[in-house]
Amino acid sequence: MHILIIGAGLGGLTLAQTLRKQGISYEVFERDEDENGRFQGWAIALHTIVEEFLSALPPDMPDLRESTNHLAPLDLRHQFAYYYGGREGCFGLEDSPDQPFIRAERSRLRKWLLTNIPVQWSKSLTDIEQDDEGVTVRFKDGSSARGDIVVGADGVHSPTRQHLLKRPSSDLLHVVPLMAIVGELDLTGDAFKRQLELGHCAYNLINPELGFIGFVGVHYVFPDGQGGRLYWMFMQPDTADIEITDATHWLQTSSAQEKLDHVRKTAAGLPPSLREVFELTPVEGVRKEPHIWRDLELESLPTGRVALLGDAAHAMTPSRGEGAFQAFIDAMKLSRMLAELRTEDKFKDINAVKAGVAEYHDEMLQRGTAAVRRSRSSYQDAKKRSETGEHFTSGMKRLAIEPVVLAATG
Ligand SMILES: Cc1cc2nc3c(=O)[nH]c(=O)nc-3n(C[C@H](O)[C@H](O)[C@H](O)COP(=O)(O)OP(=O)(O)OC[C@H]3O[C@@H](n4cnc5c(N)ncnc54)[C@H](O)[C@@H]3O)c2cc1C
The missing domain is CATH 3.50.50.60 (FAD/NAD(P)-binding domain)
Known part of the structure; x- marks a missing residue:
């Protein structure tokens, strides 16, 4: 066969x-x-199926965590945080022996596969x-x-x-009526540390009360461990009468600066620590082309x-x-x-x-x-969960936010 x-x-x-x-x-x-023919994207999470996934693959595969770790050379536990509008503390997923949670840099994952x-x-x-x-x-x-x-x-x-x-x-x-603005930035030193302390791998901002949900993630850490590249996605339900694909839609006609101004204005109600990433993003880091989800x-x-x-x-x-x-x-x-x-x-x-x-x-x-x-329906779902405090997936727990030390291992 x-x-x-x-x-x-x-x-x-x-x-x-x-x-x-x-x-x-x-x-x-x-x-x-x-x-290397195409940008492979940023990072993705592997969880709940890690053991089944690994046992379905041949035994000569290199170690998955080591080969794909987007936080290397830093030795940080992989975690993914959720900040619900207006509430104190954060919840999320964290790597542990009973609940493996691996966030893989995508081109490394592809290379591994x-x-x-x-x-x-x-x-x-x-x-x-x-x-x-x-x-x-x-x-x-x-x-x-x-x-x-x-x-x-x-x-x-x-x-x-x-x-x-x-x-x-x-x-x-089907074009999904979700407006998404995407940004990327490089940070070093304390500014990078502050982002890692919000959630080592990534954090979600669940703020339907401010009219958006957001995602901020580490793409990869620089080889010296003193900084890294981050990316974010800022999402709002699209209420325009025309589809995002239409050349006259605001997402199509607006400049990168207008998009960044819009993000900063909408996120202005967040505590300073949670909006810092948008404040630090340079205009060149904002994608001018609209992200269209189908x-x-x-x-x-x-x-x-x-x-x-x-x-x-x-x-x-x-x-x-x-x-x-x-x-x-x-x-x-x-x-x-x-x-x-x-x-x-x-x-x-x-x-x-x-x-x-x-x-x-x-x-x-x-x-x-x-x-x-x-x-x-993730936006509507986030809205409901933000009101009820119900978690997004099973296995979420309160995360202890600890100071991060930028020290490369090996
Ligand atoms: C911004 C973004 C973030 C994401 N984050 C996550 C995440 O955190 N977690 C998650 O689980 N998923 C995530 N996804 C979704 C995930 O990337 C896709 O679901 C996944 O890549 C699908 O894998 P696939 O193999 O079906 O398709 P793809 O990975 O798209 O692979 C398709 C392949 O087919 C090739 N191909 C196309 N046409 C031809 C042709 N004519 N002949 C030969 N080859 C062809 C392409 O070049 C490509 O290599 C994200 C997607 C995006 C866009």
Whole structure:
């Protein structure tokens, strides 16, 4: 049995690793020229599935924490804080032996997932043809490959999905009415320490009473441990009559300075420590292009030799940090289904393939779509929780905020 994986993102590579562990033959095709071809994003959290995730991958993987730690070279416990409007103290998640919580720098995580995976770069999928004997994928450079099952792990604008549903992404993706302004800044010394003390990895500002929710995170720490790069996302429900994609929308027409002024004005009611990051951000650090969140709900998918995974099937806003998390679960479940198809050569029977893919898609779409809806309603959810004090996820506890010492280890 030979599996063709389209896309070497977090989901596609996780699937490749799970297949490698089980000795199932696979190839990975990626449109980018190499692993540095595109900005991979900032940092993501791995929690609740860490043990299951690690046990699904081969034993020759380097240590996950060490390889991906976005706080290295500082030796700080990973924690993620929530500041609820007007309340004292903060709650959040913290790494512990019973509840592992790992925040990974994304390009390091991607590099880690590439361990011993021979990706075929510069392979941009253009077409898929399937029949009762197998499936052929074709690429822009004129080459092709043949296998038994194709997995589209090719992200939010998935060409595999387009092939399956015969509908362009523009028909299927929904623009979420959430205005997001994004900023980045470098800090050193005491200013950097103060940010780490608010939550070592990141903190959320839950302030619907001021009309926004915000997220502030460390992207990475500088090699000398004396500073680091931070990023933030400032989000408000969009009440304009026009979509954010419209060229006349305020987010499209406003300058970086106007966006920064708007953020600072809206956050003016926060205590000084919580608004400092916005005050310190230089105008060049504010992204002028608007961040447009699109999500996707699919009711069903055709069954055959093509399966979808991750954002290709259930793109969602990043407000709950669930996109990659769901893609990891998809990859683990799909690899179990594929292992089952390999037993007694069931994959040679097209009806067994169809049944396996259908069962995988049913569970994946149900779970993924629930996450899409949760993420879409995150602002309303934050508003409710801010009023009731109810926590966002299980395992949240009061965090002890302690002084941070900027001393690099090793
Ligand atoms: C700002 C931001 C913050 C986020 N934060 C979090 C977080 O904290 N936690 C979390 O769990 N999730 C987070 N997410 C979501 C997460 O990034 C995605 O859900 C996750 O990357 C999906 O993985 P994927 O493998 O499905 O798709 P992707 O990672 O997008 O990978 C798709 C791959 O397919 C390739 N590809 C596309 N077209 C083709 C083609 N024609 N041929 C070949 N290859 C192709 C792409 O180049 C890409 O490498 C965030 C997203 C954003 C935008």
